[in-house]
Amino acid sequence: MSKILIIGQQAEGKLNSGIAKVVSAAKAIIGGEIHVVVFAADGSAAAAQAAAIDGVTKVIQIDRAENDHGLAVIIAPQIVALALTGYSHVFAAGTTFGKDLLPRVAAKLGVQQVSDIMAVHGATSFDRPIYAGNAILTVEAPASPCVVATIRLASFQAAGDAAAAAPIEKQSLDVSLPTHTRFVSLAAQKSERPELQSATRVVSGGRALASSENFSIIYSLADKLKAGVGASRAAVDSGYVPNDMQVGQTGKIIAPELYLAIGISGAIQHLAGIKDARTIVAINKDPEAPIFEVADYGLVGDLFTLVPELESKV
């Protein structure tokens, strides 16, 4: 029987939208319990949200002032203590939070981590992408002491709402925490637009936009389509848009129904982020651009005339 512990990533009382996808991955391991643990200063709100996800059998709420900013060095030793109480699996979302945190847990438990699970074949058998998704590795993880893994969110549908909420149990762990790492600040981009990783439509712009002012035509089309906005690394590096908008191997991996790549050449590192997009549309002035090899619909021409025209017609 499996007993799966999912790290209930949260921020400011809101459970990360990826957790329902991690629950789906956990449900693919047939039979057993699925617990979500929420670490926060006050995790009540996030715990209630976790309890409402179908498949979750228990939520553990660990409130402690130090948990406030979700620092890996603070959360990891608490997860290790919890994991040793008989869990067969520890799962986290493949977000920057999960990627930062979980290897620290794996090393403490003395196990290799399975990074970015994209398919579950059984309790210890998984697929994961390597080489920017250009190859798929099937691995068999040792079952003991436990399987530690991050879940590639773009590969799983979110679990639905539970018919009845799972019980929430408050626990305190007697673990001493380090003081060598201190949170200073978070400069978060506040946006009214749909979040990139859960948006059903995404419009991305590349180097061709040539300035942050010009990016307004991307935002404007996105708003008309109620879409999230992404970018290539070149656009981020050039300072047109902030880093959290980067899509790709080293940015965000997304799976929208509709992806529009505008003035993006289609480097393999960029494509790694959009492999799971249902429909890809590319607008590029170069008919030879590699993006056209993966696009469902390609349109050759100057984005500065085509994008405003598109906006006026949708």
Place this chain on the structure above:
Amino acid sequence: MKALVSVKRVIDYNVRIQVKPDGSGVVTDGVKHSVNPFDEIAMEEAVRLKEKGKVTEIIAVTVGGAKCEETLRTALAFGADRAVHVKVDEEIQSLTAASALAAVFKKEGAEIFFLGKQAIDDDAAQTGQMVAALLDLPQATFASKVEIDGGKATVTREVDAGLETLEVDLPAIITTDLRLNEPRYLKLPDIMKAKKKPIETVSLADLGITAAASLKRVKVTNPPKRSKGVMVKTVDELVAALKAKGLI
């Protein structure tokens, strides 16, 4: 203060990866390899700290087979003073690599360790965090800015929500993101000089390490291929196609 930088030999990022027909892995023979791009960024950061007088010595380290010596030579050309080659011929996985790297860090008495945030072959993005865990040290991953002052490092990190800043006591483990810096181009004289710099070779046994239990590689396969779609000629055609599919 000594800085340690790890460099991993990977298939060059421009190479089109080919999966072997027997599913045992990807084709590596005769394929161009280079230093993991994130490790070049790590090297560059250490060199800049040395130029600023914050770091006195840079040691490059790799874990791998004989061919990794090339990788170390590149690191030496960047500006590492010397290198440590943890020689392993069999396949090793992250936790074992991390144990070896942690042992070298301790043995050298280094105070700052720069690693790439991920190796572009395995894309696991875990080694730095594992090293930090094994040494019970602070970790600042996905760094896009590092400032060192008075036994502390202030690190800006690229996280999903934006940019997070942490302050960590040294010694500390830092993993580099793309925007930390732009690595310099290597000049021929530096490449020549690197040939004379010392490389020390050690084994896992020398470091007192036994390989951790591994993930078993069952098979490596090709991802499902996206087929080439259609080219439309006008915006009207595009809009009609998207409407027909119910996408807009």
